[in-house]
């Protein structure tokens with residue numbers, strides 16, 4: 693031992709081991725790797741903690757970056773989302789159905805918010821709801837067949853030919869009784885934008 697003083701001894705060891713590490717870099721990395729593999733759980737927890745602390749400290753900066761990159765690549769992201777939905781349609785629908793089953797409270801909340809938004813739109817468009825008798829007449833005229841897809845159905849829903857969000861009114865002349873599937877499929881589009889609705893229906897609407 694070259695030094696009697698504890699502090700000096702410590703310094704000496706530190707210096708020596710650093711030297712050894714630099715000389716045997718490959719060996720060192722191998723040991724480190726082995727140690728990490730053995731204690732993977734410990735490292736995982738430490739990594740997680742480090743990331744969490746970083747996220748908490750730089751929250752605004754991270755969000756800002758995400759926002760910027762989203763707006764920069766918005767078109768691309770939306771296209772990718774659309775393609776992903778097309779490819780995994782069934783899986784997504786099943787997942788959301790089972791989510792709704794597991795979270796009935798949250799689901800109800802979402803439905804309520806959507807309904808209130810819808811009512812607000814209806815109010816803004818300044819129209820009156822159609823009466824129950826008028827609705828029954830529409831349904832009866834269909835003879836149990838959805839006018840959009842020509843398939844038999846038992847349950848009809850209101851479809852706004854010009855959607856409310858595009859300024860269509862909640863009035864008799866703008867409402868069709870169709871099956872729920874077609875209503876969902878049509879979404880916020882105009883009839884003229886859809887290629888799966890027959891020309892006959894499109895013409896009758898244009899009259």
Ligand SMILES: [Zn+2]
Pocket residue numbers: 838839840841842843870871872873874875
């Ligand atoms: Zn239909």
